[in-house]
Amino acid sequence: MSNAEKIKLIVYVNFALLLMALAYVIYAMVELERTLPSPTDTKYPANFRRVKHEIVIAAISWTLTVCITALFNMLLLKGANQRSYKKCMIWFVFCCIGATIQIYKIVISFVSQKYLEGGYLLFWTSFTLYALYVVKSFMNEIRSDSSLQPLTSKE
Numbered sequence: 001m002s003n004a005e006k007i008k009l010i011v012y013v014n015f016a017l018l019l020m021a022l023a024y025v026i027y028a029m030v031e032l033e034r035t036l037p038s039p040t041d042t043k044y045p046a047n048f049r050r051v052k053h054e055i056v057i058a059a060i061s062w063t064l065t066v067c068i069t070a071l072f073n074m075l076l077l078k079g080a081n082q083r084s085y086k087k088c089m090i091w092f093v094f095c096c097i098g099a100t101i102q103i104y105k106i107v108i109s110f111v112s113q114k115y116l117e118g119g120y121l122l123f124w125t126s127f128t129l130y131a132l133y134v135v136k137s138f139m140n141e142i143r144s145d146s147s148l149q150p151l152t153s154k155e
Helices: 003-035 046-083 083-112 113-149
Strands: none
Touching: 003 046, 003 113, 046 083, 083 113
């Protein structure tokens, strides 16, 4: 399997994971709405409203993250199809930043004993590091192919 084909597979798996994450966010929001007491209920603590707003803000930020990641994955797919070093490099830098943040979150998760969250992040980060390796190999392949091309003079 060539690096370009591996990249396409990585992008499709990434899209599937992003859709699952988005479905989870929607599920969590529906469950939150269903389980929280009504604001007119006398047992409704004042801090529930603040907690509900924080969860909504977290859901919106997660949804934006999923959308931005999807856009960068489309850029990578286009870069792989066009053999564009620049497009692959933009995705590579974006994912390096994301992987650094993920590694930080893994450490925090395991230190705070949130093993399920840490395990999920460990899986996602391992997949991201593999994707970075494949894309870097593809970028090296593009660069070596372009260095073999004879220089044409513009007259």
